[in-house]
Amino acid sequence: MSSDIVITVENLSKCYQIYSSPRDRLKQFFIPNFQRAIGSEPRNYFREFWALRDVSFEVKKGESVGILGRNGSGKSTLLQMICGTLSPTAGSVETKGRIAALLELGSGFNPEFTGRENVYMNGALLGLSGHQVDDRFDAIASFADIGDFIDQPVKTYSSGMLIRLAFAVQVQVEPDILVVDEALAVGDALFQKRCFRRIEKLVSDGTTLLFVSHDQESVRTLTSRALLLKQGRTVTWGKSSDVVLEYRRQLHDEESSYFTAATKQLAAKAQAAATPEPPADSADQPAGSSDTVSPAAAPRSDKLSFGDGEVKIVKVETLNGEGQDSTVFFPGDEIRVRITCEALRPVTNLNVGVRIRNKEGIKIYSWGTLNQDMRSRASASDVPMFWEKKFSAGETFSVELSCDCPLGMNLYEIQATVTFEETPDYMAQRVLHWIDEAAFFQVLMNRDVNFFGGVADLRMNAKW
Incomplete structure (x- = not known):
């Protein structure tokens, strides 16, 4: 890995085994091994689901990168493998430096511990000593701005308070790589503004940012490059403004396809209501008349x-x-x-x-x-x-x-x-x-x- 490259992702893939029932999971544990033992071709009792497939890119030190895609496109899976909380099925990922991540709301917090205790526990997980957390604690508590709740059990916190404290801990350790996965959507507008200001300062100071958000304008303005995923595969990788445009076009095409299908269904129902006894040979005819314009089939200008x-x-x-x-x-x-x-x-x-x-x-x-x-x-x-x-x-x-x-x-x-x-x-x-x-x-x-x-x-x- 080059000295200025802090994240290298090569042909990264993640496959899950999906079972129709617990019985099939039990069969998979015993039967294929028995079939191999007697020289037979083993049979699998699961179907494969590739959450991520052959994704490759590099991120330089101090670069801010956005990751876009619809729900289920593989964004969170990718971030979890970069952070090391998930193992890849194939491919590799290499990182350099301390990673601070906001992947799931309250992940890494013990609900029975107080906010103060969780701050020290998370600091230790991020490699800080007790004295280092002591030096940063006032700044963490001030940024979280949850008042006396800092000494109350985390299980009593609202979702907004939880993300405030989690973000405050992660950014105060001044990580080499900061990973944010839609976490800021929970906070109020004022807190989001403070978070974005802090993120911009970290990036200007050399922190590498991986930022996942459905807010296209935030990705466009906060990041320099972006990755667009669809069904676990890379659609495009490049300048953020270009990737956001492609994402917007993708959303429009999918929306057009949805409304076209819905229109055809309504047309078919209306036709069926108007003709109670249609001829038997008309069942396979497409819904709608021949002069219907299909939005999805319309040409794109450029x-x-x-x-x-x-x-x-x-x-x-x-x-x-x-x-x-x-x-x-x-x-x-x-x-x-x-x-x-x-x-x-x-x-x-x-x-x-x-x-x-x-x-x-x-x-x-x-x-x-x-x-x-x-x-x-x-x-x-x-x-x-x-x-x-x-x-x-x-x-x-x-x-x-x-x-x-x-x-x-x-x-x-x-x-x-x-x-x-x-x-x-x-x-x-x-x-x-x-x-x-x-x-x-x-x-x-x-x-x-x-x-x-x-x-x-x-x-x-x-x-x-």
Whole structure:
């Protein structure tokens, strides 16, 4: 292992034996050995389940790596093998340095011991002496912020208190490798903020981070590289923003497949109700008519876009207040984003919107025509709703979204979207076309006219 490589995973695999009944487990213990003894081919009474298969990657010292994937994709299994609490079936994993891990809520805590006793016990497990824990105890108790409960048995703690104490112990030992597996989702918003701030400090000081979360924005902003797993196998490994995009596309495709199957089932039930006695030879016919559009079968535009394909975004332009093409703006300037779409089939109930991110990947703002429609409905306005507009197949239409620029100096990315909204309230949405990096613009600043720091101009005033 190279000196700057702290985690090396090579062809790592984990297989579990699944038995249909306890009787089969007992048979597996005796019968195959007997069959081998008499020279027969042994028979297995289990089926194999590969929780992880042929996963390989390397992590450098001080690097922050996110691990993404749906439930059951093998994320926790991978982390447990890296931490050494689970043995691999095949492959190898090597680590260098002290590992602190938050894998399961309260793992390593004795419920009968007090919080104080568990702090000392966990410190010993992490290789700290009693004097070293003494030196760190005040910092641990302060970070956990559980008050007098520190001297109460852990079994009386809430889940939030438990994760506070567990995280406080792990980060105060200043590990070489910190592993966090969805544990922070339990804490409240203020505690999560403190945890992320502490994690960022540890990473800046050279700690290597393995971070598992379903929060895509946290993975994008907190990690530099990421691994996407699906059914125990590597889907992609690379820059976090690229991996998050692939994960988002994967979730959309799976959601489309689910809703397509559900639609077919409902169509089949409706057809059966309308025809009580169908002909015998129709039982094997597929549900739905021949002109039904299958969202899952719709083409994808390119690697930066996805959607069901009933409407496609043709062009995204940034314009100034006079309607001229522009990619450079100053605070206070009018920014217009023109999104041109084409309907590929008759459609209504649309929402055309944007999502704006800065070059660090932080989402600054998201808004769409539906937001304006909702505002109109709330005020009982008689302004026509875009959501109610109907578009015919082949029709091309444009929407301009505009605002006065309140942004700080930076480079900004526009993600453009057109979605189908079953109800005008964002409660039932289906993506028809989404484009990452649909357009870019830059905000500069004239220091003599309007100068401020940060991501946005709050337009403060001073009085004295």
